[in-house]
Amino acid sequence: MVKIKLGVNDCPYCAGKGYFQLLLGGSETCECCGGSGKKPNKE
Ligand SMILES: [Zn+2]
Secondary structure, rough: OOOOOOOOOOOOOOOOOOOEOOOOOOEEEOOOOOOOOOOOOOO
């Protein structure tokens, strides 16, 4: 059983960079954090 611990402000996808590299080239804004590199506050 693997438990993934998510950081408070660190996005698990872009590692807090706000974007991630595409395999085909270029970069895409991380939708998870909205490009802020932080986890968005949702109420
Ligand atoms: Zn992100």
